[in-house]
Amino acid sequence: MRSKWVVWALPFLALVAIGFYRPAENAPRALPLAVIFGSEINGYLTPCGCSKPMVGGMPRRGTLLKQLAENYTLLKLENGDLTKAAGRQDELKAETLIEMLNQMGYDALNLGKYDFLLGMDYLRALQMQFKGAMLCGNVLEGGNPAFDAYTLVEKRVQGRPLRALIVGLISEQHAEALRHRNPHLSVVPARQKLDALRPQIETMGDLRLLLFYGTAQEAEQIAQAHPYFHLIVYANGGDGPLPTKQVGQTRLVFAGNDAKFVGIAYLSESAPHEIARVEHVRLTEDFKDDEQIMAIKLGYLARVEAENLLALVPRRPTLNGSGFAGSRACMPCHSEDYRIWQRTAHAKAMQTLIEAKHDKDPECVVCHVVGLEYEGGFQSMEKTPTLKDVGCESCHGPAQLHAQDPETHRLGKAGAQSCMQCHVPAHSPNFDFETYWKKIEHGFKKE
Ligand code: HEC
Ligand code: HEC
Ligand code: HEC
Ligand code: HEC
Incomplete structure (x- = not known):
């Protein structure tokens, strides 16, 4: 009689034990x-x-x-x-x-x-x-x-x-x-x-x-x-x-x-x-x-990279009819400005995108390089390496003609409004010209 009771009880005990050791996670x-x-x-x-x-x-x-x-x-x-x-x-x-x-x-x-x-x-x-x-x-x-x-x-x-x-x-x-x-x-x-x-x-x-x-x-x-x-x-x-x-x-x-x-x-x-x-x-x-x-x-x-959307960005002619020279081309005549620029965040703007894995994404590249939306502007790291990053011409405008003949082709003022194409509230909510300009200030010394 006793052994029969044990036989009946065993499966029940086993169930209790399973229930005890495995709380109802999957139930x-x-x-x-x-x-x-x-x-x-x-x-x-x-x-x-x-x-x-x-x-x-x-x-x-x-x-x-x-x-x-x-x-x-x-x-x-x-x-x-x-x-x-x-x-x-x-x-x-x-x-x-x-x-x-x-x-x-x-x-x-x-x-x-x-x-x-x-x-x-x-x-x-x-x-x-x-x-x-x-x-x-x-x-x-x-x-x-x-x-x-x-x-x-x-x-x-x-x-x-x-x-x-x-x-x-x-x-x-x-x-x-x-x-x-x-x-x-x-x-x-x-x-x-x-x-x-x-x-x-x-x-x-x-x-x-x-x-x-x-x-x-x-x-x-x-x-x-x-x-x-x-x-x-x-x-x-x-x-x-x-x-x-x-x-x-x-x-x-x-x-x-x-x-x-x-x-x-x-x-x-x-x-x-x-x-x-x-x-x-x-x-x-x-x-x-x-x-x-x-x-x-x-x-x-x-997929954005595979479809090469960067190459499909519509281009418009530049306002002053000049092409882009790239920041390095300014160095011989504006060496101090170039030296200052190199140490600013602007000069590593493309590296930032590479680290964020968005360097082939036109929605980002447009503000992190020179002239993406213009004829002769940035195309890719391979084709236009000198136009990567936020360069001199991102603010001063295309300056190839100026670099060739600075006396004939003067550049207008860049001014505070040049910042606003990129430092918009959605991307730069704390932007204030005075404080931001101090961090990149240049151009006061004639060379
Ligand atoms: C061959 C030398 C030379 C090169 C290269 C050159 N500049 Fe200049 N730049 C000058 C001279 C000269 C002036 C006039 C300076 C003056 O008279 O005060 C000038 C003036 C300027 C000014 C003041 C506005 C103006 O037109 O007077 C800016 C801005 C400027 N350059 C930006 C650039 C940028 C950006 C580049 C590179 C794309 C560049 N320059 C390349 C020689 C050069
Ligand atoms: C073509 C777009 C573009 C323009 C025009 C532009 N910026 Fe920027 N700016 C950027 C980008 C992109 C960064 C971030 C770069 C990075 O860190 O990778 C930046 C960063 C900066 C920083 C660094 C912010 C920090 O917290 O360290 C300062 C300062 C700055 N910009 C000032 C200016 C000023 C002043 C102007 C106008 C005279 C200006 N920028 C125009 C795109 C632009
Ligand atoms: C409208 C222009 C604009 C666009 C579009 C844009 N950026 Fe920026 N980006 C900026 C500016 C301006 C700054 C600097 C902001 C500041 O410091 O006030 C910046 C800064 C950054 C920074 C911080 C850099 C640092 O070192 O602090 C990262 C990361 C960045 N951008 C990634 C992206 C990515 C990814 C995209 C696309 C999804 C993108 N950006 C699109 C203008 C832009
Ligand atoms: C983020 C925007 C920005 C970048 C990048 C930038 N500049 Fe400027 N630069 C300005 C502003 C704003 C001024 C103040 C005068 C003005 O509004 O044009 C200025 C002033 C100057 C001046 C003096 C202009 C004058 O009227 O006396 C020179 C020369 C100059 N920059 C050359 C350069 C060169 C060369 C580079 C690249 C190595 C460069 N800048 C990068 C915005 C910029």
Whole structure:
């Protein structure tokens, strides 16, 4: 009898032992829900690093989301404008961002005005690549919806399944802009689209969210006319987060653009369709770069180099008709100025980009060399090594003719305004001519 008891008890004891030694790490845990939201990344994969400290970037977002996932079930939503759609580089950025959103497990992406400027063919290709739902339900292509109006996502929240309805719409204010690139598109007013959808979606899901590419004011009107949403994420609110607003049961939120902040709406643990608290996390240097997201960014830089985008920068003629001579050519006659310049940060501006792995990126090179946007200006380290770095002619203008014949070809004043082509607030927020000039002061001695 006794031995039989032991036989029965053994497997049970073994289970207890396993349970004891391996805490339920792999078992699904009963986590509460948090909705991650953002609007208008606008191509900011990472901050440029021109000044310190700088906020934002997708690799830091990756780290934050991994931290949050330890304590919350996450629903991840992005609202509009992956990039500004200004050319080939933004296409590469859009593809890169889709890859990053996939890596982070995004559930839905609503499209914005600039996304449509990528063109419908391109958007379709991105849609194929995106693992979440690409939404924008009120855009018609030849009379038919071009994208889904909503998706229903199921998450396990506090041990139970929770279904979240996510609707995506764009403001009809952008109809003209959409048609500019895609003449066959039209936009049904967002509220009209919701009127039509209402019987279908009003009671769908446990939680109802709207990604709306439009302003706070328009979002508020929607919340009044369609009071069945729990959360509306809007857009077009500037680069910082805005205070949330409660309209009936709907919370209106906006976390700022340019990927600087991450919006988090925490749902109440007692009533999982009620938003308990909204937070906007500023992505400071305290957040490490997530290695996987960073690897995707390096892949993007490799494509920028492989496609040689640097060579495709449009060029315009110089204003004074002169070519560029390079800083070294000034040395024989302005040796003291040259000596001073060599010791300034300007003379290592290209090295800075090489270290940042952005030396083939036209978006950076333009301010870290001489004359990238001009005929005869910097092309590459191989072809135009003397025009690397911020040289004499970055401020004084092209001076080849002057260097050949200084008496006939005088150069005008460079002046404080010459600094402003590069020391713009986004890249040099502390710029002040007096203090900055003191660090590079030269040109008082005649030689
Ligand atoms: C609009 C012009 C402009 C563009 C575009 C630009 N930079 Fe800069 N960069 C500057 C200026 C100006 C500074 C110096 C800022 C200061 O000290 O106030 C700077 C400084 C830097 C520094 C810091 C150097 C140091 O030693 O402190 C890094 C790193 C840098 N840039 C990298 C980049 C990268 C990477 C890009 C592209 C993603 C980029 N820059 C694009 C103008 C620009
Ligand atoms: C062959 C000698 C020579 C070379 C090379 C030369 N300069 Fe000059 N530079 C002069 C002389 C001479 C003046 C007039 C000085 C004066 O009369 O005060 C001058 C004047 C200037 C001035 C004051 C504005 C003006 O035109 O009077 C600037 C700025 C200047 N040079 C910049 C440059 C730069 C930048 C380079 C290199 C691309 C360069 N120079 C190459 C001889 C030269
Ligand atoms: C063609 C773009 C460009 C122009 C024009 C330009 N700068 Fe800069 N400047 C830069 C870049 C890029 C850096 C960062 C270089 C690095 O460290 O790699 C920089 C850095 C500096 C620094 C060093 C900042 C520090 O904290 O040490 C000073 C000072 C400065 N610039 C002053 C000026 C002044 C004054 C002018 C105008 C007379 C001017 N710059 C014009 C691009 C420019
Ligand atoms: C970051 C911008 C910048 C760079 C780089 C720079 N300069 Fe200047 N330079 C100025 C400014 C600003 C002045 C003040 C006079 C003016 O506004 O033209 C000046 C003054 C001068 C003067 C005296 C001009 C006069 O009117 O008397 C000379 C000569 C000169 N620079 C030559 C050079 C040479 C040569 C180099 C490269 C070795 C160089 N500069 C690099 C901005 C720059």
